[in-house]
Amino acid sequence: MITLLDYGAGNVRSVRNAVEKLGGTLTTVTSPEDILSAEKIIFPGVGNYENMIQVLNRKGLMAPLREYLASNRPFFGICLGMQALFQGSEEDLSNNESIGFFSGRVERFKTRLSVPHMGWNGIHLKQDSPLLDRIGPDARFYFVHSFHLVPHDPSVVLTTTTYDYEFASAIQQGNIIGTQFHPEKSGKHGMQILENFIRLTDFTPAGRVDILGKGLAKRIIACLDVRSNDQGDLVVTKGDQYDVREKPGAADKGNVRNLGKPVDLARRYYEEGADEITFLNITGFRDFPLADLPMITVLEQTSKNVFVPLTIGGGIKDYTDAEGRHYTALEVADRYFRSGADKISIGSDAVHIAKAFVDTGKKTGKSAIEQISRVYGAQAVVISIDPRRVYVAARQEAAGHHVIETGIPGPDGERFCWYQCTVQGGRTAVDLDAVTLAKACEALGAGEILLNCIDRDGTKSGFDLELIRAVKQAVTIPVIASSGAGSPAHFSEVFTETRADAALAAGIFHRKEVPIPQVKDHLAGHGIPVRRS
Structure with a gap:
């Protein structure tokens, strides 16, 4: 059973469709108690960071999210859903309190390239994870974001991606996982990552996955x-x-x-x-x-x-x-x-x-x-x-x-x-x-x-x-x-x-x-x- 944290903004239908196509069963968070009773949570954050944090606070979801994360039960944050795990973002002009499970902040890209960073890019593996089982060296994933994560602790970085410079594109600590890219929009490789999350109950490091970082595709x-x-x-x-x-x-x-x-x-x-x-x-x-x-x-x-x-x-x-x-x-x-x-x-x-x-x-x-x-x-x-x-x-x-x-x-x-x-x-x-x-x-x-x-x-x-x-x-x-x-x-x-x-x-x-x-x-x-x- 997968619990979907839908805070009411953006396209979560694709995540729902992807999970159901892979044989998963979904339920949606309707109250704070649904988070505390969940077996696995997928949080597909879409849109504006400040708006997302305000909605989470207004719905009383911050405290149960922190309690769930502290229990080390499986959690998959996608895009803003990953960024929300940290201490704040430059996109949030009101400086609202974020979840703060990890130390670090989210910063706007400072690059000569186009912003948003939009399209199919590769990943560089920084630690082992069964989340990336059966992902080949030619894999590219779909990114669409203007802000990227700057974690204070490099040990939580699962993958990095190069867009003019290297940034953290996925994080993992125990069973707490996040990706900046959208697996539900990343074709067969993204579907494989979602299947791995649905299938596994423990994300203890397995054999090393050799993923070569391809550049941004046209x-x-x-x-x-x-x-x-x-x-x-x-x-x-x-x-x-x-x-x-x-x-x-x-x-x-x-x-x-x-x-x-x-x-x-x-x-x-x-x-x-x-x-x-x-x-x-x-x-x-x-x-x-x-x-x-x-x-x-x-x-x-x-x-x-x-x-x-x-x-x-x-x-x-x-x-x-x-x-x-x-x-x-x-x-x-x-x-x-x-x-x-x-x-x-x-x-x-x-x-x-x-x-x-x-x-x-x-x-x-x-x-x-x-x-x-x-x-x-x-x-x-x-x-x-x-x-x-x-x-x-x-x-x-x-x-x-x-x-x-x-x-x-x-x-x-x-x-x-x-x-x-x-x-x-x-x-x-x-x-x-x-x-x-x-x-x-x-x-x-x-x-x-x-x-x-x-x-x-x-x-x-x-x-x-x-x-x-x-x-x-x-x-x-x-x-x-x-x-x-x-x-x-x-x-x-x-x-x-x-x-x-x-x-x-x-x-x-x-x-x-x-x-x-x-x-x-x-x-x-x-x-x-x-x-x-």
Whole structure:
């Protein structure tokens, strides 16, 4: 029997699904007494450290947690669930009292690399543990965090990971265990760690496990644009420059292009080795997204068999329903997180939020970006940018915008361009450029940029390297390159010619024109680190 400590924030559904798939039986903490009577506890901390500690104190869980830990019964803290075992964090501006079972604190990454540290990285073994039985030397695990542990006692460090510098990525003392990475999102190797925890009753050191520390892999992300077709069925589609209907000459011209069922395709991509899966709900909302139950169901069903990170985008903003009840973007996002999403993607609403911030220079604290980031952490908020090129003959023609000198001249030989943001699926232009938008959203608390390009969408001509360079140089958060991939060479090009952290594709994966394993084989052959499933 596994007791799940769910304090009410983030995606714990994936942990539940993983444990149940491995044959474990779960019960959830509903009172302090449930902690004291538990046989084994898994604490999957997700989101913001300060919010987590405040909730634990408010629910009266601190004292029973300390008593349980002192008894040396099996405990597995994941991400914030591990960090909470120590004495505090720089993320907690109120300096609340933490569990304090171990000596040490949590500090923000001080690095030239992207923060959050996001993606698949290796581990270096510092002590023996049966928790790591049957974990091979090529194992990588999924990390997503801006703060890392600095323990005072090095003897509790189980593994370290290198991200510009070495940090503690797992700890163990007796039967008390914690990992910074998310085993429930780390594919077969993460599932093996969870199985070891479920199976074992004692974590006394066993034979040494030889785990070589691989570096951070470049992520390959499969994107599924989901919408209702003309018959009312939820399908995966793909547009050409955002037009998702079949062109003249096709047998079903004018119909929404149907490339498969969302849950089936997501499972296929997981099995093929996709590092993340993104669902973008492009169905127009007539009323309110919480009534959009098919997408909730898609997430719930997908998370039962797909153990890599899931992102959901579409309609995550403030709403007022037909009866006058107001729902915040935070409430909408929470429903998606509880249904299996790890990250949410904000598109058109982010443009309006950023424009207001740029115009006033003031944060309101009430925008969707700020609210969700404050509760769930920056790593949970992805900004989806949909820009198109605007050519100009001289820089001064686009005063106030980030203008670049382009190697791809315009129709009249223009040597300069800027990237204009759009909303409503690319249909409406806004007087804001992509670089300014990305910088504003980072300042407001976003943790990642999904950088599309309308001009390249569906062209198979390669990613817009100039756009990616411009945005990546302007922000410190991870950037996902999107739009235009047509061959494995386009993926190696974007990783060698820009500092993109990940690359995303859709149509070429859906149609099996370029399978994910082929992309990864190509990247590995060119010396670019990738995760093998």
